[in-house]
Amino acid sequence: MGPYRSYLKKFSEYIFKNKVVSMNTLLSELHKSGFEKIQYTGEALQRFVHNDFTTEEKEWFKAIELLRKKLCNEPTVVEMIDYGAIGDQVQGKIRKRRINEICRSSSKSARWCKLLFSLVTQLKPECILEFGTSLGISGAYLAAAATLNRKGRLLTLEGDTTIAETARNHFKNLRLTNIEVIEGKFAESLLQLREQGIKADLVFVDGNHTFNGTLEIFKALSKSVVSDGIIVFDDICWSDEMQRAWNIIRFSEGVVFSIDMFEIGICYYNYNMNFYNNGFNSSLWL
Ligand SMILES: C[S@@+](CC[C@H](N)C(=O)[O-])C[C@H]1O[C@@H](n2cnc3c(N)ncnc32)[C@H](O)[C@@H]1O
Numbered sequence: 304m305g306p307y308r309s310y311l312k313k314f315s316e317y318i319f320k321n322k323v324v325s326m327n328t329l330l331s332e333l334h335k336s337g338f339e340k341i342q343y344t345g346e347a348l349q350r351f352v353h354n355d356f357t358t359e360e361k362e363w364f365k366a367i368e369l370l371r372k373k374l375c376n377e378p379t380v381v382e383m384i385d386y387g388a389i390g391d392q393v394q395g396k397i398r399k400r401r402i403n404e405i406c407r408s409s410s411k412s413a414r415w416c417k418l419l420f421s422l423v424t425q426l427k428p429e430c431i432l433e434f435g436t437s438l439g440i441s442g443a444y445l446a447a448a449a450t451l452n453r454k455g456r457l458l459t460l461e462g463d464t465t466i467a468e469t470a471r472n473h474f475k476n477l478r479l480t481n482i483e484v485i486e487g488k489f490a491e492s493l494l495q496l497r498e499q500g501i502k503a504d505l506v507f508v509d510g511n512h513t514f515n516g517t518l519e520i521f522k523a524l525s526k527s528v529v530s531d532g533i534i535v536f537d538d539i540c541w542s543d544e545m546q547r548a549w550n551i552i553r554f555s556e557g558v559v560f561s562i563d564m565f566e567i568g569i570c571y572y573n574y575n576m577n578f579y580n581n582g583f584n585s586s587l588w589l
Pocket of ligand 1: 437460
């Protein structure tokens with residue numbers, strides 16, 4: 304069975320296994336919660352679903368999508384360290400890859416980037432943290448929203464030096480100045496952030512798509528780097544490993560609510576509430 308068919312099979316299994324709710328049901332659940340951050344997340348989902356964006360916001364989307372188009376046609380080959388998004392067997396090896404192939408395979412699609420963008424416009428975070436910069440596409444959406452908010456900055460983590468430098472150039476060309484690209488392995492960068500007392504209120508995890516890698520990031524984030532914030536996990540159903548990791552995370556202590564959107568998972572983590580997520584989990588199929 305090819306990867307596409309096996310993905311479809313997983314998707315249909317998922318629909319049967321999970322209680323998938325309608326958008327209206329979910330929004331009313333989020334609204335009733337009484338927690339501000341959950342309600343803002345509901346507003347972000349609403350903007351995303353109704354494609355409700357201002358002219359100024361659409362100008363940003365246009366500029367970033369122009370960059371994506373350019374990169375998707377860029378045949379330059381770069382040598383980069385593979386950090387093992389697809390498994391430990393290639394971890395740390397140097398690989399030659401074309402920019403167009405990296406852009407097509409690694410960058411989050413415009414659709415989901417608009418959800419990230421909406422989360423920033425509604426939650427107005429002071430500090431956004433991204434695991435996995437790559438060429439800077441999702442980072443550009445996050446930082447553009449913070450620019451429009453006139454508040455907040457993006458710290459984005461990338462292990463490969465060449466790719467990090469390429470992303471910096473892209474951010475510069477887009478005139479996004481509220482971004483810092485932090486080079487190094489996630490585990491090491493996380494230690495630095497903790498030592499510096501950095502607190503993030505919105506996190507996008509889009510790096511190592513393995514069971515251990517994803518759980519390690521969640522454990523390192525919780526309590527110290529995120530004490531009250533929204534954490535978005537990418538590709539939660541991409542593999543059995545990712546599905547297992549997500550199912551542990553969403554029922555972990557401090558996770559007050561979670562939304563499983565098949566491609567991404569959103570959770571609200573609040574250390575101080577200190578109770579287990581007990582049923583406030585929704586799956587939304589759009
Ligand atoms: C899927 S790509 C990120 C795509 C980007 N968020 C976007 O949508 O435009 C993942 C990136 O994370 C980096 N990465 C993965 N695991 C890492 C690790 N353990 N430490 C540092 N960087 C890592 C890879 O080098 C890769 O560039």
